[in-house]
Amino acid sequence: QSALTQPPSASGSPGQSVTISCTGTSSDVGGYNYVSWYQQHPGKAPKLMIYDVSERPSGVPDRFSGSKSGNTASLTVSGLQAEDEADYYCSSYAGSNDLVFGTGTKVTVL
Amino acid sequence: EVQLVESGGGLVQPGGSLRLSCAASGFTFPAHWMSWVRQAPGKGLEWVANIKEDGSVTSYVDSVKGRFAISRDNAENSLYLQMNSLRVDDTAVYYCAKGYAVAARDYWGQGTLVTVSS
Numbered sequence: 001q002s003a004l005t006q007p008p009s010a011s012g013s014p015g016q017s018v019t020i021s022c023t024g025t026s027s028d029v030g031g032y033n034y035v036s037w038y039q040q041h042p043g044k045a046p047k048l049m050i051y052d053v054s055e056r057p058s059g060v061p062d063r064f065s066g067s068k069s070g071n072t073a074s075l076t077v078s079g080l081q082a083e084d085e086a087d088y089y090c091s092s093y094a095g096s097n098d099l100v101f102g103t104g105t106k107v108t109v110l
Numbered sequence: 111e112v113q114l115v116e117s118g119g120g121l122v123q124p125g126g127s128l129r130l131s132c133a134a135s136g137f138t139f140p141a142h143w144m145s146w147v148r149q150a151p152g153k154g155l156e157w158v159a160n161i162k163e164d165g166s167v168t169s170y171v172d173s174v175k176g177r178f179a180i181s182r183d184n185a186e187n188s189l190y191l192q193m194n195s196l197r198v199d200d201t202a203v204y205y206c207a208k209g210y211a212v213a214a215r216d217y218w219g220q221g222t223l224v225t226v227s228s
C-alpha cells in the first residue's frame with residue numbers, strides 16, 4: 001500500500017498543456033485499468049476529473065484527458081486556464097477492494 | 111442533488127475513540143460502495159476504508175487495521191467510521207466519498223477535522 005509517485009509540481013502558461021505522471025506498480029496502476037484523477041482547490045473537497053484511465057465524468061471539460069502505459073498513468077490538461085491551478089491526485093485500484101492515492105502534484109498556471 | 115455531510119470530528123487524546131458519521135442524500139445510497147479518505151494538514155489524500163453496498167465487504171489501509179471500523183446503515187442512508195486507539199498521526203480531515211464505476215469516487219463531503227493531541 002505504498003503511495004503512487006507523482007511529481008511535486010508542474011506548470012504552464014495559459015493556453016499551453018501540462019502533463020502529470022503517476023507511477024505505481026504491477027499491483028496497482030499496471031494491473032488494472034482503474035486509474036482516477038482528482039482536482040482539489042485549497043480548502044475544498046476533491047473533484048473527480050477522470051476515471052477508468054481515460055473516461056471523463058459528465059461536466060468535466062474535454063481539456064482534461066488521461067492515459068496509461070505500463071505502470072505509469074498520465075493526466076494531460078490542454079489549453080490551461082487560470083482555474084486549473086490546483087492540486088491533482090491520481091488514484092488506482094490496488095486489488096482486494098483496496099485503493100491507493102498518489103502523492104499529489106501542484107499545478108501552477110504562470 | 112447529491113449531498114454527503116460528515117460529522118463527529120473533534121479533539122481527542124491519544125488512545126481515545128471517536129465515531130464519525132456521514133449523512134447521504136440525493137442518490138440511492140444502498141446501491142453504491144462508500145469510502146472514507148483522509149488528508150493530514152498540508153498533506154496529500156490517503157484512502158482509509160471501503161465498504162460494499164450491503165456492508166458485507168470492508169477493506170482498510172494497513173495503518174488503521176484493527177483500530178478503525180467502517181459500517182453503514184442503508185435504512186438511514188448513513189456511513190460511519192469508528193476510530194479506536196487514536197494516534198497523533200491520525201490527525202486529518204476525514205472525507206466520506208461515494209463510489210462510482212469500479213474504483214472512482216464521484217462525490218465527496220466537506221470533511222470533518224479530527225485532531226489527536228494531548
